[in-house]
Amino acid sequence: MLAPFRRRDIDEVALVRTRNISWLSPWDATAPNAQSAFVSAERRIRFMWDQASHGLSLPWLLRWSHQGRHPVIGQCTVSNIVYGSAQSASIGYWIDKRYAGRSITPTAVALATDYAFFSVGLHRMEICIRPENTPSLRVVEKLGFRYEGRRLKYIHIAGAWRDHEVFALTAEEVPDGLLARAPDMISVKSYK
Numbered sequence: 001m002l003a004p005f006r007r008r009d010i011d012e013v014a015l016v017r018t019r020n021i022s023w024l025s026p027w028d029a030t031a032p033n034a035q036s037a038f039v040s041a042e043r044r045i046r047f048m049w050d051q052a053s054h055g056l057s058l059p060w061l062l063r064w065s066h067q068g069r070h071p072v073i074g075q076c077t078v079s080n081i082v083y084g085s086a087q088s089a090s091i092g093y094w095i096d097k098r099y100a101g102r103s104i105t106p107t108a109v110a111l112a113t114d115y116a117f118f119s120v121g122l123h124r125m126e127i128c129i130r131p132e133n134t135p136s137l138r139v140v141e142k143l144g145f146r147y148e149g150r151r152l153k154y155i156h157i158a159g160a161w162r163d164h165e166v167f168a169l170t171a172e173e174v175p176d177g178l179l180a181r182a183p184d185m186i187s188v189k190s191y192k
Helices: 007-019 041-053 104-120 134-143
Strands: 002-004 058-063 072-082 088-095 124-129 146-157 160-170
Touching (some): 002 104, 007 072, 088 104, 104 124, 124 134, 134 160
Parallel strands (some): 088 124
Antiparallel strands (some): 002 058, 058 072, 146 160
């Protein structure tokens, strides 16, 4: 399920990310200069919550519901929300390696995109992926995101500026919702 990211979740998220450091680090954004390299995790999370409180991002945790437990298994965040004439956003995600390959990530992306389109009223969703990130490329392939091109040296990742492939969808392309394209169903809790 997608659940709102709460302050009480910080330690659990840190534990999952630490356990998955070798799985996630090739794709995680890094600081391009020494000054920003020392921003604490708490400060980054505060920034994320500040953005959410102003309607500029929608940070969710992926939780696996099993035998009455709901551990954190990843994150899916709609960010860079722009209103006005653009009505657009970007989406990013990560998942615990133990849960990869089960269609959880495409389902989470579909749920978050549908929420952004049909509850928030956005028009366009974009996903930018490193060309070498085969698992993420499978996500956009499964969901039918349209390829738009390559952004050269777009995001600083693993110590260097990296190229990214750009994929997008508009609300008109999925009038019945993106979840209809998702291979499996999971539940979503209300964001508010």
